[in-house]
Amino acid sequence: MSASSPKNQMTRRQFLARSGALGALGLSLPAFLAACGGSGSSSSGGAESLFFDNWPLYVDPTADGLTGTVDRFMAETGVKMTYGEGYNDNNEYFAKIQPLLGNGKSIEADIIAPTFWMAGRLINLGWAEKLPKDQIPNFANLEDGFVNPPWDPTGEYSMPWQGGVAGIAYNIDVTGREIKSVADLFAPEFKGKIGMLTEMRDTIGLICMSLGIDPSKITSFEDAAPAFEKLAQAKADGQIRAFTGNDYTDDLVSGNFAACVGWSGDVLQLGKDSPNVRFVIPEEGGTRWCDTMILPKGVKNSVAAAKWMNFCYDPVQAAQITQYVQYLSPVKGVRDELAKLDPELAENPLLFPDDAANARLRAFATLSEDVEAKFDEEFSAITGA
Amino acid sequence: MGAMIIASLCLVALGAHWVSGPMVSVVVLALVLVLGSVLGLAVTGGPEARRLLAPYGLLKPGMLWLALFFLAPVWSLLRISLSTKESRFSVQYNFSWAFQNYSTAFRDFGKQFEHAFVYAAIATVLTILIGYPLAYVIAFRGGKYKNILLGLVVIPFFTSYLIRTIAWSTILADRGVVVRVLHAVGLENVFEWMHIMDNGKLLNTPAAVIGGLTYNFLPFMLLPIYVSLEKIDTNLVNAAGDLYSSASRAFRKVVFPLSIPGVFAGTLLTFIPAAGDFVNAQFLGNPNTTMIGNSIQDQFLKQNNYPVASAMAAVLMVSIATLVLLYTRIFGTEDLA
Numbered sequence: 277m278s279a280s281s282p283k284n285q286m287t288r289r290q291f292l293a294r295s296g297a298l299g300a301l302g303l304s305l306p307a308f309l310a311a312c313g314g315s316g317s318s319s320s321g322g323a324e325s326l327f328f329d330n331w332p333l334y335v336d337p338t339a340d341g342l343t344g345t346v347d348r349f350m351a352e353t354g355v356k357m358t359y360g361e362g363y364n365d366n367n368e369y370f371a372k373i374q375p376l377l378g379n380g381k382s383i384e385a386d387i388i389a390p391t392f393w394m395a396g397r398l399i400n401l402g403w404a405e406k407l408p409k410d411q412i413p414n415f416a417n418l419e420d421g422f423v424n425p426p427w428d429p430t431g432e433y434s435m436p437w438q439g440g441v442a443g444i445a446y447n448i449d450v451t452g453r454e455i456k457s458v459a460d461l462f463a464p465e466f467k468g469k470i471g472m473l474t475e476m477r478d479t480i481g482l483i484c485m486s487l488g489i490d491p492s493k494i495t496s497f498e499d500a501a502p503a504f505e506k507l508a509q510a511k512a513d514g515q516i517r518a519f520t521g522n523d524y525t526d527d528l529v530s531g532n533f534a535a536c537v538g539w540s541g542d543v544l545q546l547g548k549d550s551p552n553v554r555f556v557i558p559e560e561g562g563t564r565w566c567d568t569m570i571l572p573k574g575v576k577n578s579v580a581a582a583k584w585m586n587f588c589y590d591p592v593q594a595a596q597i598t599q600y601v602q603y604l605s606p607v608k609g610v611r612d613e614l615a616k617l618d619p620e621l622a623e624n625p626l627l628f629p630d631d632a633a634n635a636r637l638r639a640f641a642t643l644s645e646d647v648e649a650k651f652d653e654e655f656s657a658i659t660g661a
Numbered sequence: 662m663g664a665m666i667i668a669s670l671c672l673v674a675l676g677a678h679w680v681s682g683p684m685v686s687v688v689v690l691a692l693v694l695v696l697g698s699v700l701g702l703a704v705t706g707g708p709e710a711r712r713l714l715a716p717y718g719l720l721k722p723g724m725l726w727l728a729l730f731f732l733a734p735v736w737s738l739l740r741i742s743l744s745t746k747e748s749r750f751s752v753q754y755n756f757s758w759a760f761q762n763y764s765t766a767f768r769d770f771g772k773q774f775e776h777a778f779v780y781a782a783i784a785t786v787l788t789i790l791i792g793y794p795l796a797y798v799i800a801f802r803g804g805k806y807k808n809i810l811l812g813l814v815v816i817p818f819f820t821s822y823l824i825r826t827i828a829w830s831t832i833l834a835d836r837g838v839v840v841r842v843l844h845a846v847g848l849e850n851v852f853e854w855m856h857i858m859d860n861g862k863l864l865n866t867p868a869a870v871i872g873g874l875t876y877n878f879l880p881f882m883l884l885p886i887y888v889s890l891e892k893i894d895t896n897l898v899n900a901a902g903d904l905y906s907s908a909s910r911a912f913r914k915v916v917f918p919l920s921i922p923g924v925f926a927g928t929l930l931t932f933i934p935a936a937g938d939f940v941n942a943q944f945l946g947n948p949n950t951t952m953i954g955n956s957i958q959d960q961f962l963k964q965n966n967y968p969v970a971s972a973m974a975a976v977l978m979v980s981i982a983t984l985v986l987l988y989t990r991i992f993g994t995e996d997l998a
Contacts, residue, residue, distance in 0.1 A: 368962065401750060656963070
């Protein structure tokens with residue numbers, strides 16, 4: 277709009293010279309990039325470093341006068357640890373690492389936290405490194421129920437991080453009443469205020485149980501088809517407000533969700549600050565799962581990773597994690613340690629399910645490759661845009 | 662000229678991953694040699710040679726840009742869209758003329774294409790309705806405050822696109838400010854009747870998605886309109902008045918026709934990115950308002966289905982190009998602002 281002063285005007289000669297130079301720069305760029313491509317980032321000497329990429333709300337932070345587990349670990353071992361919260365959804369994270377691990381490149385994280393079925397997939401694909409068990413003496417503290425689990429039959433590749441239960445989370449301010457059953461998620465009074473997880477095994481698992489289908493005995497898509505139909509119908513009716521990953525917690529607290537499928541520990545943690553937010557294992561039963569620690573293929577800091585795993589499997593340390601995250605700990609002796617810290621919590625059936633509670637919990641069946649592909653396809657047709 | 666074509670081919674080859682391993686350095690070497698010889702010729706050659714080479718030298722930046730940032734990506738997109746995966750979790754795509762990717766794209770995602778175009782079209786019309794009067798006031802009545810007013814329009818957009826959109830989800834939340842005020846004033850029923858609100862919700866409705874698109878793309882409409890209005894000589898309006906034209910007639914016959922290039926440019930700048938947008942539908946929509954951008958993102962980043970995602974992206978590109986060509990034919994003007 278404003279006329280430029282003669283000083284700023286380029287002569288034709290200058291223009292040619294400069295654009296020539298720019299062109300040359302553009303040309304040398306690919307060669308330069310190619311030259312850079314080879315040299316990966318090598319860890320600089322000095323202190324050991326470690327990068328654990330985990331789910332949100334999944335370790336005790338340094339706050340309220342308490343030192344968090346990560347900080348205690350760093351103080352004790354001198355390892356420089358980076359703790360990430362990059363997980364929001366298993367499939368999303370898988371898509372992020374697949375182009376790298378699938379092409380034989382390593383990823384940045386030293387430990388990742390896939391849920392059990394995803395851990396099984398990574399192990400089957402050969403994208404997991406064997407754990408240096410000789411450096412993890414506390415591996416012996418693994419709860420019996422988690423020894424050689426179906427997703428890792430030899431127990432060489434994964435260590436559970438935390439277990440948990442999927443049930444119904446609700447905001448009693450919005451619902452105005454206690455929620456007891458999965459049927460409530462489909463009640464017309466909550467139209468457009470219901471959240472479902474993109475975690476297929478939890479969402480479909482709960483609906484299956486409400487329809488009298490045992491999710492631990494599913495072998496083919498037909499077994500679970502009624503649950504898919506019910507979910508598709510609810511979506512078409514506008515009953516469902518959103519399909520979310522771990523970020524369901526925001527909508528639950530703000531009251532956008534009246535109720536949603538949620539994970540026990542998250543909701544118990546949220547309940548500390550927002551007492552309106554509650555968790556219930558539905559009458560029809562809930563699903564049981566666990567997230568694992570896995571060393572991705574080509575891991576750089578496996579020694580530091582082993583130190584971390586060993587540290588977390590010390591019942592004293594594990595109890596402090598449990599006290600904060602309020603999930604099911606896979607470490608033996610945590611209940612006794614927790615009783616010293618918080619006797620009331622040590623009696624909470626959501627953290628330490630008794631036989632009656634256990635009878636209502638089911639783990640989703642291990643699906644064969646083809647069946648899983650069908651489940652994923654059908655589920656993403658409903659949730660995935 | 663030949664040299665330029667070879668150079669461009671080399672770049673496309675690099676960009677589209679035709680070559681791999683040691684071949685990369687060979688291609689790069691060929692590229693450098695070809696361009697080096699052209700440059701050498703230009704420097705050492707006589708005036709005749711230079712005169713011949715000059716036009717191509719001038720074309721060089723544009724052609725290289727086009728080759729590296731347009732032709733190569735489009736080529737590899739089209740290739741992947743006709744490929745199949747070796748296995749479910751494979752990252753290898755084998756080119757196999759797999760047109761079924763396109764039929765999948767149409768069959769499974771027709772609704773999402775429809776949402777994308779309908780929402781983007783409504784948002785574009787709304788940005789004109791809001792942006793035009795605003796641009797008009799700033800251009801003709803702004804006086805010495807023109808720049809401040811323009812600044813006020815643009816400043817919110819210094820914040821990240823994502824943050825602005827997420828901020829709307831807080832503002833429109835069920836227990837947020839807007840819904841509470843509407844409830845207190847009693848306008849809730851009017852909004853429900855207009856289908857802007859759904860069952861007491863403002864957030865996660867089609868209206869919220871369209872509103873988000875409108876808000877986010879407003880400056881892209883306003884600024885081109887402002888530029889073309891600003892250029893209009895007010896004497897023309899005065900002249901219309903001298904010829905006994907009413908103010909509204911002067912606007913219709915003089916001001917509006919002269920501002921059409923701005924509206925035209927603004928429409929392109931708004932509609933094209935809005936049709937491919939996924940952020941607004943992600944944060945302000947619900948599972949029944951997903952746009953094609955969400956589906957493409959989901960297929961690329963969650964389902965790892967690059968072939969189908971590429972086919973969807975190609976369909977989106979072609980349909981937008983067709984719509985824009987039609988629009989240009991019907992409303993196009995020679996001098997774009």
